[in-house]
Amino acid sequence: MINKPENNMRQSWIKNDSLMDEKLKPVSDALFESIGTPKGRRFLDIGCGAGSTTVRLGKLISPTASVTGIDISDSIITFAKQKAKGISNVDFVLGDAQTYEFKPNTFDGAMSRMGVMFFGDPIQAFSNIHGGLNEGAFLTFTCWAPPKEGELTDLLRRTALKHTGKTDNDLGPATGGEAFIDKEYVKSILNDSGFSNLSIKTLMIHSRAKISPKEDAKLNMEIGCAQRIMIDAEADDEIRERIYEDLLAISKEHQEGDYVGYDRSIHIVSAIA
């Protein structure tokens, strides 16, 4: 029997931290390739989660420069602090990046790996972040791009829709992790928040982890768009069980030896404050 998919994505993320990090490594690599070795003294990691990218940036910059990770989740920030114990140029704050009172003109750059798509009011959020950045500071983040047929998000969405009896039309505008798939929408938000020199590159990554198909299917029930569709549709145990069985078949189809892997399209967004 599958656990009820309540809104426990963050707990699931903590529980599966190293697996999620393995899956998102190609995303991190693309993000850091875009950032290069940044010049400056202070940097910000928005929606830093368990702090994997915060620590990676801390190791990349000079030990006298520093990175602050901000996240809205108390449990995730506590976990990130434990993991980064002993790394002197990294710190974490608990806060909503949309409204957090950043000291004006503090950071020389801000980045995020999949942590900026969840704001209730994105223009307020990016304007607020802009206020914490020095003039000319960089903003670089990754977000999910429209999934092509056969990519993980497409498979999760189609499976969840099929069994909940919903259609794409029932989903309304993209939300959650998929809220920034439309490039023009992202550009308009950043323009309206005071950023310039916008660039959005879209690329395909291959996200994989050393995981059994059963574990993979369970994870896909807990994190991602299938979970959101099941919650919205108030899917009962029977429907969830059927979705799980299909996701298990999909995980088996994507088995690569000891790994399970999927193609996924991402945007790399950069701008200047």
Ligand SMILES: C[S@@+](CC[C@H](N)C(=O)[O-])C[C@H]1O[C@@H](n2cnc3c(N)ncnc32)[C@H](O)[C@@H]1O
């Ligand atoms: C998909 S996770 C990505 C976490 C991390 N960047 C990573 O790649 O492992 C999104 C994160 O954004 C955080 N988040 C959502 N809304 C936020 C907000 N308004 N302010 C700060 N963090 C937020 C969530 O708590 C979550 O940790």
